[in-house]
Amino acid sequence: MMRATIILLLHLTFCLSACPIFAQQISDIRVNASFENVTLDEILRGIDKQYKVDIYFCKKWLPSEKISVHFNRQRLDDALKQLLANSGLHYATYSDYAIIIAPESILSQKFTQQFYMEQRADRLQSVQQRFSFEQNMKVLGDTTLTVLPQEALLEGRISDQISGEGLSGTTLYIPSLDRSVSTDENGNYRLNIPTNYYRLEVRYVGYEPIEQNIRLAGDARWNIQLLPDALQLNEVVISEKADDSNVRSVQMGISRLSPLQIKQIPAFLGEVDVIRSLLTLPGVTTVGEGASGFNVRGGNIDQNLIMQDEALIFNASHVLGLFSVFNPDALQEVTLYKGNIPAQYGGRLSSVLDVKLKNGDFQEFKGQGGLGVIASRILLEGPLVQDKTSLLVAARSSYSDWVLRLLNDPDLQQSKAFFYDINAKLAHRFGEGSNLTLAYYRSYDNFQYSDQFGYAWGTQTASLRWNQIITPQLSSSSTAVYGDNDNTSYEPEGVAAFELNNGMYNYKLRQNFFWTPLESHNLQGGAEWVRYQAKPEKRAPRNNTSEVSPAQVNKDHGQEMAFYVNDEFELNDRLAFSLGLRYTLFQQIGPDQQYIYLDDAPRSKVTLYDSIAFKAGEVVQRYSGLEPRVSVKLALDHNNSIKLSYNRIYQYIHLISNTTAAVPVDVWQVSNRYVPPQRADNFSVGYFQNFRNNRWETSVEAFYRHLENVVEYKDLPQLLLNKTLETELLSGTGKAYGAELAIKRNAAVLSGQLAYTYARSLSRVAGNTPGETINRGEWFPSNFDKPHNLNLTMNIRAGYRSTFGINFVYSTGRPVTAPIANYFLGNTPVPHYSSRNQFRIPDYHRLDLSYTVKSNLLKRKNYRGSFTFSVYNVYARNNAFSVFFEKDENNTATAFKLSVLGSIFPAVTYNFEF
Secondary structure: OHHHHHHHHHHHHHHHOOOHHHHHHHOOOEEEEEEEEEEHHHHHHHHHHHOOOEEEOOHHHOOOOEEEEEEEEEEHHHHHHHHHOOOOEEEEEEOOOEEEEEEOOOOOHHHHHHHHHHHHHHHHHHHHHHHHHHHOEEEEOOOOOOOOOOEEEEEEEEEEOOOOOEOOOOEEEEOOOOEEEEOOOOOEEEEEEEOEEEEEEEEOOOEOOEEEEEEEOOOEEOOEEEOEOOOOOOEOEEOOOOOOHHHHOOOOOEEEEEOEOHHHOOOHHHOOOHHHHHOOOOOEEOOOOOOOOOEEOOOOHHHEEEEEOOEEOOOOEEHHHOEEOOOHHHEEEEEEEOOOOOOOOOOOOOEEEEEEEOOOOOOOOEEEEEEOOOEEEEEEEEEEEOOOEEEEEEEEEEOOHHHHHOOOOHHHHOOEEEEEEEEEEEEEEEEOOEEEEEEEEEEEEEEEEOOOEEEEEEEEEEEEEEEEEEEOOEEEEEEEEEEEEEEEEEEOOOOOOEEEEEEEEEEEEEEEEEEOOOOOEEEEEEEEEEEEEEEEEEEEEOOOOOOOOOEEEOOOEEEEEEEEEEEEEEOOOOEEEEEEEEEEEEEEEOOEEEEEEOOOOOOOOOOEEEEEEEOOOOEEEEEEEEEEEEEEEEEEEOOEEEEEEEEEEEEOEEEEOOOOOOOOOOEEEEOOOOOOOEEEEEEEEEEEEEEOOOOEEEEEEEEEEEEEEEEEEOOOOOOOOOOOHHHHEEEEEEEEEEEEEEEEEOOOOEEEEEEEEEEEEEEEOOOOOHHHOOHHHOOEEOOOOOOEEEEEEEEEEOOOOEEEEEEEEEEOOOEEOOEEEEEEEOOEEEEEEOOOOOEEOOOEEEEEEEEEEEOOOOOOOOOEEEEEEEEEOOOOOOOOOEEEEEEOOOOOEEEEEEOOOOOOEEEEEEEEEO
16 A cells, blocks of 8 residues: 555656756657557657657547658657648647647647646546556456457356355446446346446445456456445345336336345334335235235235245235234345236236345354344354355244233233244355255244134245356256145134134246346246145034034145246347246146036026036146236436336136135135136336435336236125035126335435325126126225325434334225115014125324334444334324124114224334344
C-alpha cells in the first residue's frame, strides 16, 4: 500500500510540475519516427507518448484520412507544420511545456489558456482513474498473446464462501456494457464479451457485494466466493436477487424471500412464519385468521404447488393455520411464482411456492434457535468430513396448552394444541461441480377442542438430489422424492367416539438440464413423473364403549408425466423473452370400481345402473394437454419496463372440501371420468419503475384468469365415506381478475412495502337440470372472493442493534350464504337461504407491532442473541372468521360471529446463534 501511494504521488508530481526544462527542450526536440497508414490522431498521440511533450487537441477537429509520414531527426515544430498543412489547424505553446492544436480561426491566447486548463484536468483525472483501476485489477485470460481476440468467454461458479454451496440466481453486472447474467441453479455463469477493461459487480441478497476491476484478455474461468452479510445474517427480507431485477428480469409476478426479514414482521405470539410473510405481498390472501393455506390472485388453496426441497407439501400449516410448516432457520431461499410460471413447473393453476433448505456448514459447527412463549426451535449444522460432507438438523416443538388454560372459555381450557417438525439434510461434495444431498422432513399436529372433536395430521418426506456440472455450458439435476401424508379426525369420548383416517402417498422423479449454448440464452428442459397413491378412508371406533361401526372407502390413484423446455433470452438491450412449452399426460390407475350413470340425467344413486372393475395397474382414464408459457419484457429505459405474460396450465388433483377453510379431514381426489382436470389460461400485464437508485420500487400489475372444470358442490353434500363421490360434485367455469399495486422502499433506516390488491373470483355452474345448477346459472362469488386487500409493513432501525416492526392488514369480508326467510312445513319452520355466497361477513383489519433488540456483537463474537417483543392485534379487533345462525324463541334466525383470535396477543421470543 505504501509503495502504491509513493508511485501515485510521484506520478501526480510529474504531471503537475511546470518544469522549465520543458521550455528549453520543446524547440530542441527532434522527431525520429515513421508512421504507416494511420490517422493524424494516432500520430499526435504517438509523439506525445514518445517524447517529453504534452499535446492537447479535440479529436473531432482532426481529419480522419489515414496517411504515411517519415521523420528523420526532424525538429518538432517543423514536423507539426508538415502534419497540419492544409488542415485548417495550427498550434501554439502554453507556458513553454505544452502544445495546443486547434482550428486557426479560434486559436488565441485566451482560448489556449482555457482549453489547456480543461484538457489538463480531464487528463489528470484519467491518469488517476487508470492508476486506481490498475492497482485493483484482476487479469483474466492470456496476456502474452501477440494479437488478443476481439471477444472472449468469461465463465465460472459463484458460491457461498463458508459452505461452498452454489448460489442460484446471483447477478453479475457490467455497468459499462449495461450487461448482466444470472447464475443457474448450481451457481454457474457464462458471459461472452469483448476483450477490454471492465468493472464487474456481483450481488446476491444476504451476501456482501463484490466490485472487481478486471482486464479480460481472452477466454477465462473465474470462480467467485461471496461472504454472508454478518450484520444481517438470519433475518429475512422480501427482495429480488438484484436491486433492479424487478425491472430487468423477464419474469413477472415473482417474489423471493431469502434468510434475511421474515423475523422483522410481527407474528402470532412472537413466532416468525413464512406463509404470513407471503401474505404481505400483493395478490396473496387468506380466507381468514386461523385458516390453512393461502390464496393467490383469486385461486383456491389447492391451486398452489408447494414444494420443500422438491418434495410435495399438501398441508403447509401447523395448528389449523396459525403457523407454517417451514422452519425459518433452515431456509436458503423461498420463491413464489404468481404471474408467469416457467415451464419447469406445473400441476397447479395459481402459483408455485418453491422452498429450498440450506446445506449444513462444511467448515465449522454452528447453531441457532429461539425460545418463545408457546414454541421453541433449535438448529445445529457442521461438517462430518471437512469440506466434503455436512449435516444440518433442525427441530421445532410447541407447548401451548398452558396458554389455553389461562383463557376464560371453559371449552378452550380443556382443549389441546400441539405440533412438532424435524428437518435433516446431509450434503456431500464429490468434486468440482458434483454434489449429492439427502433431505428428510417429519411433522405432526394434534388439535382437540374440549371433549367435542379433534384433528391429527402428519407429513413425512424424503428427497434425494444429485447436481452435476457436465460441461461449462451444461449442468444436470436429478431428484427422487417420497412423501407420506396422514390425516385423522376424531370424536374423543362417548358412544359416538370414532376415528376417521385418510391420506396419500406420493412419489416423484425429476430430471432437469440447464444449458447455456449462447451467452444470451438460458435453457431448461427435462421430464417429471409423479405418482399419487391415495390411502383408503377408514372409520373405526375410538374406544371400547363406542357404538360406531367400522367403514372403509377406497380412493382413486393416478400418475402424472410431463416433458418441458423453457428458454429465457435477450433479443437486444430492450427486449427479452421467456418462452416455454410443457406437455402433460395424466392416467388414473386401478384398482377401481367405476360407476356408470344414465345419460342425460343427474348423477345420483337413483340413476346409477352399472359399474366397471379395473385391475391394479390398469389405466382407467387418460387426459393430456399442451401448456404454452410466454413472457415478454420491454425495457423503456434503465428504470422502467413493461411486461406481459400468458400461461396455460392443467391441474389433475383436487382438494375436496365444501368448507371455507380446509381442515385435515379433507381429501385429495385425482382426476377421473367424472372429475376432469381443471384448466386455467392466465394473462397478466405489468409496469415496473424504480426511483432514486432503486431505493424505491413500484409496480402495477393487472391479471385475468379463465378456468374450466372448476370443482363445485351440491347443497349439503356428503363428501366423506362416499363410494359415489361424483354424485355430490359439479363442474363449472370460473374467472378471476384484478390489479395489484406495490410500493417498496429499500433503505437502511426506514424500509417497508405498501401492497394493495383488487381481485375478484367468480364461479358459474349451469347444468342440464336445476339440481346441477347453482344460482340459476349466474356468476356468483367463490368462497375466497375478497375484492379489497391492503397490507402495510414497515421496519424502522432505531439504532445499530434495535428495530421496530409495523404490520397493518385490511381486507374485505369473505362471502357467505345466509337464511333470508322462513316457511312452515306443517308446524315445522324451515329456513330459506339466499343465493350462494350473496352476503359477506364484516371486513377484516388488524395492527401488529414488534421491537427487536440485539446483543452487542463486538463483545461476543462467537455468540449472538436478540429479544423480539411483539404485540399481535394491538387494538384487540374481534375479527369474524365466520358467521353462523341460530333460531331464537320466535323461530327467527339470528346471526352470531365466530372469532378465532379476537383479542390482543403480546409475546416475547429470545433468538440466539453460536
